[in-house]
Amino acid sequence: MNIVIVESPAKAKTINKYLGTSYEVLASFGHVRDLPAKNGSVDPDANFQMIWEVDPKAAGRLNDIAKSLKGADKLILATDPDREGEAISWHVLEVLKQKRALKDQKIERVVFNAITKQAVTEAMKSPRQIDGALVDAYMARRALDYLVGFTLSPVLWRKLPGARSAGRVQSVALRLVCDRELEIEKFVPREYWSLVTTLATPRGETFDARLVGADGKKIQRLDIGNGAEAEDFRKAIEAANFTVSTVEAKPARRNPQAPFTTSTLQQEASRKLGFAPAHTMRIAQRLYEGIDVGGETTGLITYMRTDGVQIDGSAITQARKVIGEDYGHAYVPEAPRQYQTKAKNAQEAHEAIRPTDLSRRPSDMKRRLDADQARLYELIWIRTIASQMESAELERTTVDIAARAGARTLELRASGQVVKFDGFLALYQEGRDDEEDEDSRRLPAMSEGEALRRENLSVTQHFTEPPPRFSEASLVKRMEELGIGRPSTYASILQVLKDRGYVKLEKKRLYGEDKGRVVIAFLENFFARYVEYDFTANLEEQLDRISNNEVSWQQVLKDFWDDFIGVVNEIKDVRVSEVLDVLDNMLGPHIYAPREDGGDPRQCPTCGTGRLNLKAGKFGAFVGCSNYPECRHTRPLAADGEAGGDRVLGKDPESGLDVAVKSGRFGPYIQLGEASDYGEGEKPKRAGIPKNTSPADIELDLAVKLLSLPREIGKHPETGEPITAGIGRFGPFVRHEKTYASLEAGDEVFDIGLNRAVTLIAEKVAKGPSRRFGADPGKPLGDHPTLGPVAVKSGRYGAYVTAGGVNATIPSDKTQDTITLPEAIALIDERAAKGGGKPKRAAKKAKPAQTEKAGKDGAATKKPAKKAASKQASTKPKSEAVSKARGSIAAAKAPPNTVKAPTKKSAGKNG
Structure with missing residues (x-):
């Protein structure tokens, strides 16, 4: 056997x-x-x-x-x-x-x-x-990620309360997003004008031509900078006679793209299918592991974690056969196409991602797959077939036109492109992030010296736009270009950044959140080298050299660690107040937006005498007044326009008090009147702003409605008790006694009727009680041997798995979509063994962990777990008292070379 x-x-x-x-x-x-x-x-x-x-x-x-x-x-x-x-x-x-x-x-x-x-x-x-070299490379990466995560994250916690973690590659990816935010904020639009003339040939055929020169000088896109210059050119063009100067037609060929690598598959699936990288990899994993085809389970695609672009010779032969059958022999190139990998690590340059059998056409497989699987399989199949098809043959035509107006000579240019033979374009064209299509207009036939007639003239004002925010696809592409991370890590890195609230995905673009921007500002000021793109890329090259057996993995770690721990030890003596001052200065343009009246953007709007500055709290950084506690003005970091400060919307129709949108340290809210309008011990009435609603979009009518919540809908027909509607932390709801039911799509919290509310309450009662209103019902994974059903859920502090009242946080290298039942059971058992949750029996049944220590040669030797535990205890700081007078936190008093170990929840495998 x-x-x-x-x-x-x-x-x-x-x-x-x-x-x-x-x-x-x-x-x-x-x-x-x-x-x-x-x-x-x-x-x-x-x-x-x-x-x-x-x-x-x-x-x-x-x-x-x-x-x-x-x-x-x-x-x-x-x-x-x-x-x-x-x-x-x-x-x-x-x-x-x-x-x-x-x-x-x-x-x-x-x-x-x-x-x-x-x-x-x-x-x-x-x-x-x-392969010992590959194992060494794995150990080096795992050790590096551990050392960075478990050394840098505690420093963040102590110096920057509210920050969750930092990682070797995760932090550099976050810097890319935050740097783009900074570029957008610093961007100053530049005015420019374009002049496009519609001309007609003697045969009446029309086309457009752009102004590209005047009086012997070239005119670039931004050269006409104001309306006066544009008007001058307009008059000249309107008075000009037009003649064809030159006609140049050049043949061109466009070659197909290589088959998919992990990175290009994630990018193209994001652009064309709208899939997040993690979703793409999850579906690809299922296609790789296989489905039932003809009574036998078989894999539909090759291994999906690869840098390679070459495919097996037998697959190329099969692809050429399919092309000939489906498109004809004209679409089959004379010789098979060969592609060269750009991967720096030859050990990982495996075959590209392709179907295992190209005769399984997408139309045949559609009925065997779910919708997303079918779409991804089709994308992989098309890309593979197209990569072996004939090139597209094009003709690119450029026509230069002379426009003479008195003593002035202007130059106009028209360009067009004609597809003579579509080749691979008959099947596939790669998507683009900028969503711009190449000019494919056909120009009419013209000859040199031919006179043209002006039909129309368009003079248009433009303004330059800031660089676009990264999409998930473009961020993956940029990381690959810089040599940061590896294909198998991109999806998990993006997921970690979203899960920790460092970035948010909105309209398919990644926005740097305040929490993430503060972390990056801290790292750029105090750990600058370790978030540099070149440094991270060079470290990746060293790790690749390990897998090629060119350098010792311990030597690479030593070179990194000696410098890194020195920087960590230096930052320990820096006060939290000093850190905040540095960040306050660096993030000033983002935190303190210019005032419309030209006044000091740091002046406190409440007391008028205090100065706004960055402060640290339990839930992260916020902006507060220097006159605290006399002035308690606070707000979140971002202060862009009206959304960043207080704004009076108008008078409440019933009370006559001001209704205002205000900003607090926990976000914007609506308030009725001020404290002085209420009696002693009373507080102004407040209402939260619903999710997905911008404070800048709140108007008086909506604010008054929000302040009226919760509202009574009517009496329950059976109990006679009131049913109310309101908005809570988990969204709109209806409530009867202790039963809460979420409002579904189409229901309005302001006008839901009694019958609908009674139905929702009854449906909620039928489903049984939940631990809390609005809690994520979770995705079932299966059953725990002793604790019952296992589910994966989204919680306030991230994703977790749960069974029988025992909750266990999902590690950062896993996601809700990728974690398996055995992994979830192991996490739950580990948590139960540590005393988490109610059932103690789980801890008794959990088997004792085997702890081993790898020696220099990689061999494992036994090491008692208790010894490691005692060592951990010996490094814990004896005193964690807060020194209020110095404005510092406990960690600032930690002894040298002491770093408190983070929990598994927030550090470790950070990529």
Whole structure:
């Protein structure tokens, strides 16, 4: 019997069918070990020795694998063909060695790029050993991400309350978004004018020509800068005679793009299908693992984490055959097309993403796939086929026209493009982020010296626009161009930035949030080198050299750590007040928008004498008055126009008091009157602003309606108790006694009727009680062995999994969409073992974690878990008292070289 190890149960089930009864295929359910989320898991003082802790749930699976090896002839490690797959195989092998489960069994490593019978059986004929260089590269990346996350994040918490974490690549990606925000804010529009003349040939055919020169000088796009200059040119053109100077027609060819890599697939799926990168990768994973085709589960695409653009020769032959059948032989090039990868790491330059069988046309597969799977499969199929099609043949024509008006000679130009042979364009054209189509107008036939007649003249004023915010696709593209991160990390990096509130996705564009901008400002001032694009790209190159066996992984870590820990130690002595002063100055243009009256933008609008400055609170940075506590004026960071300050909307029709939009430290709100309008002990009535409603869009009528909430709809026909409607933190609702029901689409909180409200209440009662109104019902994953149903939910502090009252935060390297049931069970068991939630029995049943320490040669040696725990305790600061007089927080008093370990929730695998 031969034992085969893969990552997923779906993959195991499919491969087992291919290999037959002499093989038993078992799943590891992904990684089986990881670095414990505490200080000391990577020890820089011991040549970066690493403690590996077996996942509690994985312990059971590893025991099953160990048992199955009894009497087996061979152990075949068949995890994915990339660095992570190599690392999983290494981890499994190390644990089995630790358990002494291996006797004289032969150990082999096989890789296949597609889950098809042919690919798997061929891979079994070409086994190899585990690639030590790839494992070293994995260890170096994991150690670097751990050291940055568990060293830098605590500094952030202490010096910048409200910040959640920072990561090696995550922070650089965030800087790209925030730098773009800064460019947009600093942008000054520039006026320019364009002149487009509609001309007609003697045969009556019309076309447009632009002004490109005057009196022997070229005119660029921005050269006509005001209306007076444009008017001068308009008069000259209206008085001119037009003659064709030159006609130039040049043939051109456009070649198809290469097949998809991970990055280009994410970009194109975002542009054409509207998929987020994480969604794209989740669907691609399903297509890779396979679906039922003709009674047999088979993978539909090759491995989806790759930098490579080349495809297998047999696939090229099949593609050429399909092109000939579907489009004709004119669309088949004479020789197969070959593409060269631009990946810097040859170890990861695998075959491009393509269908495993190109004869499976999208129309045939549509009925076997769900809508999103079918769309992504079609995109991959079309791109692969188009990459082997004939080039498009074009003709680009440029016509220069002389316009003479008295002593002046103006130059106009018209250009057009004609597709002579569409080639690959008959099937596919790559999407573009700027949404601009290339000029494909056909120009009429003209000859030199031919006179033209002016039909119309368009003189248009324009203003330059700031650079666009990144879309998810364009950010991935920019990261790839800069050499930041790797294809397998892009989706998770973007997800982490969104989950932590550092960026928001709105209208398919990424906006830098205040929380993220403060973090980046802090890092750029105090850790500038580590968020530089070149530094991060150079570090990626060093990590690639490790996988090519060119440099020691410990040496790369040492070179990084020596400088990094020095900077961390320096920042420990900097007061929080000093940090805030630096950030206040750097973020000034963003925080303090110019006033319309030209006054000091930092003057407190409430007391008039205080000065606004940046302050730190439990929930992050905010702007407050220097006269605190006498003046309690506060507002969020952003202060753009009316949305950033107080604004009186008008008088309340009933009370006659002012209705105003105000800004507080927790966001904008509506207030009726001022404190002086109420009696002693009474406070002004306030109302929140609904989500997705801008404070600048609030008008008096809407504000009065919001202040009227909650409103009574009527009495419940059965109980006689009132039913009310209102807006809470989770949106609009109706309430009867202790039952809350969310209003669905189409229901209006201001005019919902009694019958509809009674129906919603009844439906909510029928569903049973929830832990809180508006709570995310979650996505069911399956059942826990002892705690019942397991679900993944979105919480106030991020995504988590839950079962039987035990909640466990999902680590940053996982998302709600990618986490599996075994991983969720392991997280819940770990949380229960630490005393989280109600059921203590889960902690008793959880198996003790196996803790191991990797030596210099990568071999694992036992290390008691208690020893690590005691070491952790010894580094904890003795005193955490706050020194109010100095305006600093507890961390500023921490002893040198002391960094409090973050929780698993917010640091560690930050990319």
